[in-house]
Amino acid sequence: MKIQIVACDIDKETPAKSYAITVDGEEHELDLCQEHARPIDELIAAAKGETLPEPAKAQAAPPMQFTPPSPAPRKTAASAEQKPAAKKRGGRRPKITSMEEIEAAKARKAQD
Numbered sequence: 001m002k003i004q005i006v007a008c009d010i011d012k013e014t015p016a017k018s019y020a021i022t023v024d025g026e027e028h029e030l031d032l033c034q035e036h037a038r039p040i041d042e043l044i045a046a047a048k049g050e051t052l053p054e055p056a057k058a059q060a061a062p063p064m065q066f067t068p069p070s071p072a073p074r075k076t077a078a079s080a081e082q083k084p085a086a087k088k089r090g091g092r093r094p095k096i097t098s099m100e101e102i103e104a105a106k107a108r109k110a111q112d
């Protein structure tokens, strides 16, 4: 089985119709999609005194409904897992150590 698909000569759009246009005895064979064939269809219709119906592809597409991105759902498991602040052992160490403190530290060591 063989299926032939006619694609538009201009933009490879499918489906397309085959048109044979003869101009001054010179024949042109064109495969045209609906969009590109429309000028020809209009000419044919105009020559027959007809008017073409509006193209199927309506240009006025329904406006896209803008939906603001909803904030990402919070992971309750992570937020519930709030760890208590770790207690610092030993307290803060002063940068400047006075002689008195050094002597006090020595004294404490001596006591151990």
Ligand SMILES: [Zn+2]
Residues within 6 Å of the ligand: 008, 009, 010, 011, 012, 013, 032, 033, 034, 035, 036
């Ligand atoms: Zn086309």
